[in-house]
Amino acid sequence: MKKKKTFQRIVLYISLLVLAVIFLFPLVWMVVSSFKDDLQIFRDMTSIQAFLPPMPGEAEGGYLENYIVAFERADLFRYIINSLIYTGGIIVTGLFVNSLAGYALARFRIPFMGIWLGIIIATLIIPPESIFLPLYLLVFNLGWVNTFSGLIIPFIANAFAIFLFRQFFLDFPKELEEAARIDGCSQIGTFFRIIVPLSKPVFATVAIVLFINHWNDFLWPLVVASDESIRTIQIGLQYFMNQEPVEWGPMMAALTVATIPMLFVFGFLQRYYVQGLTHTGSKN
Amino acid sequence: MGCEEIMKQKKLLKSHKSQEAFTGYLFLAPALVLLSIFLLYPIGTMFYYSLTDFYILSPDDRSFVGFENFIRIFSDAQFLNAFGNTVYFAVIIVPVQMSVALGLAILVNKNIKGRTFFRTAFFSPVVMSLVVVSILWTFLYNPSEGLFNEILGAVGIPEQPFLTSPDQAMNSIIVMSIWQGAGFQMLIFLAGLQNIPEHLYEAAEIDGASMWQKFLHVTLPGLKNVSLFIFITITIAAFKLLVQPMIMTQGGPLGSTQSLVYEIYETGFNYRDVGYASSMAVVFTLIVLIVAIIQRKVASEERGS
Structure with missing residues (x-):
């Protein structure tokens, strides 16, 4: 019996390790190759060297050569700033607009409440891929093509975020608000001074979900922000990939750079993200 | 008073x-x-445009054509090809990715050393955007210089064409997509697993249930709601397939990786045939709606019983 258990353990750990290798090796190769010149990338590919960083003194022109080349050939800095403005703009305005709406749906007795809730839930289902063409024509007619307004404003109101806020505020103890109202706080005052400071977790969750979704956005920035001055990082990478001559090292450097902001978000805020998605998973 | x-x-x-x-x-x-x-x-205008012959270069003389676009769709070989590819992608990726994600979740849920490391490892591809992953794997899949063929060569398997072959391109995209996405659903499954009360397993143990029986009669039923949620999100995400073929293959070779949304994009933006593209978008939206309605139905029946 005991022997069987040990054997099972060994099999378990070996399969875990094999799986970990499968999931990690493309990433490791990407990061490691970003520090090598193309010649070395190809030379190392036939051995385990492919997954090891260059030995000291081996990298010609220094370890960061690829990064310098990548930033020279494509305006990665500009693209990342654009992506941050795009996602940041949606997060700041979106938190404001959607939390207010979620609060109204959770707390106020409003005529036709059922209809509004129904519409918001219905819009939850329609993916942006459905409407990007008519939406583009609308934004075009508004004169917002190649502007941050065109990128940001259509995606401020977010049915998913409204829904998440509503769920949270439904569970929020009513007594606090009533106490604030008796002390003469207006409803708007109550919301901003009592509710918001006590709802940091849900604000954090929504902010992270919005960041991840929009940082990764491809189709909408592709059609509405084609101009280089407003290009987001995802679109910038696509242009860089198709730019001649194709150099592997700088490409890997660019991919690594584009991943760093997401690493940051997941590294520090993963807790909120997991809370958010398990919450929707169980309640949906 | x-x-x-x-x-x-x-x-x-x-x-x-x-x-x-x-x-x-x-x-x-x-x-x-x-x-x-x-x-x-935009939803309204999409339905309206789908019934017109709206062409971007002559926006003012658009006329109502009824269901003509929809009739045209079903005899359009290019559209049917894109539709078929997307259905193929979904039919393969939904069960495989779900199984992989569930398997990973079960492994990581075990009492093992280095749990956090393994969980992080399986989740790490999710941190990269689909664009980054698609570009990276295009290089890995490179037939003559790519890493995958080097590895295959090392174990004596001949060079594979991967993305350059109509037979392999879609499957190559599928493998990559599962690799990228499974860690995400693993986390949701993991939360579901942790919600299954421990005493159910203990009871099964007392009844002398084997590991497989415990999985079948305790784990799977306990994950019903979570599985349904994951099933729907993967299905809808699969029908939205766009980034991978756009970056890796441009829909080729020979249209073998052309997807539904890619076809809508090309018809609308390259051919500027807004009316026709809108009717495709309507079809796409209806598919997504049907999937979502099925989910609501099943979910509410669950709650009812």
């Missing part, structure tokens, strides 16, 4: 009520206005 008093109170209550409604609408207004303009209105 006199009659007048009561009337007064009623009035007060009423004014309080209408004031509440007013504030409520004030709170709701920004979201409702934005959703109406940027979601409801």
Whole structure:
């Protein structure tokens, strides 16, 4: 019996390790190759060297050569700033607009409440891929093509975020608000001074979900922000990939750079993200 | 209390009520206005355009053509090809990715050393955007210089064409997509697993259930809701397939990786045939709606029983 258990353990750990290798090796190769010149990338590919960083003194022109080349050939800095403005703009305005709406749906007795809730839930289902063409024509007619307004404003109101806020505020103890109202706080005052400071977790969750979704956005920035001055990082990478001559090292450097902001978000805020998605998973 | 008093109170209550409604609408207004303009209105125009011959270069002389676009769709080999590819992608990726994600979740849920490391490892591809992953794997899949063929060569398997072959391109995209996405669903499954009460397993153990029986009769039923949620999200995400073929293959070779959304994009933006592209978008939307409605139905039946 005991022997069987040990054997099972060994099999378990070996399969875990094999799986970990499968999931990690493309990433490791990407990061490691970003520090090598193309010649070395190809030379190392036939051995385990492919997954090891260059030995000291081996990298010609220094370890960061690829990064310098990548930033020279494509305006990665500009693209990342654009992506941050795009996602940041949606997060700041979106938190404001959607939390207010979620609060109204959770707390106020409003005529036709059922209809509004129904519409918001219905819009939850329609993916942006459905409407990007008519939406583009609308934004075009508004004169917002190649502007941050065109990128940001259509995606401020977010049915998913409204829904998440509503769920949270439904569970929020009513007594606090009533106490604030008796002390003469207006409803708007109550919301901003009592509710918001006590709802940091849900604000954090929504902010992270919005960041991840929009940082990764491809189709909408592709059609509405084609101009280089407003290009987001995802679109910038696509242009860089198709730019001649194709150099592997700088490409890997660019991919690594584009991943760093997401690493940051997941590294520090993963807790909120997991809370958010398990919450929707169980309640949906 | 006199009659007048009561009337007064009623009035007060009423004014309080209408004031509440007013504030409520004030709170709701920004979201409702934005959703109406940027979601409801485009949905409406999509349906309207789908019934016209709207062409971007001559926007003013568009005329109503009824269901002509929809009839055209079903005899359009290019559309049917894109549709078939997308269905193939979904039919393969939904069960495989779900199984992989569930398997990973079960492994990581075990009492093992280095749990956090393994969980992080399986989740790490999710941190990269689909664009980054697609570019990276295009290099890995490179037939003559790519890493995958080097590895295959090392174990004696001949060079594979991967993305350059009509037979392998879609499957190559599928493998990559599972690799990228499974860690995400693993996390959701993991939360589901941790919600299954421990005493159910203990009871099964006392009854002498084998590991497989425990999986079948305790784990799977306990994950019903979570599985349904994951099933729907992967299915809908699969029908949205766009980034991978756009970056890796441009829909080729020989249209073997052309997807539904890619076809809508090309018809609308490259050929500027808005009316026709809209009718494709309507079909796409209906598919997504049907999947979502099935989910609601199943979920509410669950709750009912």
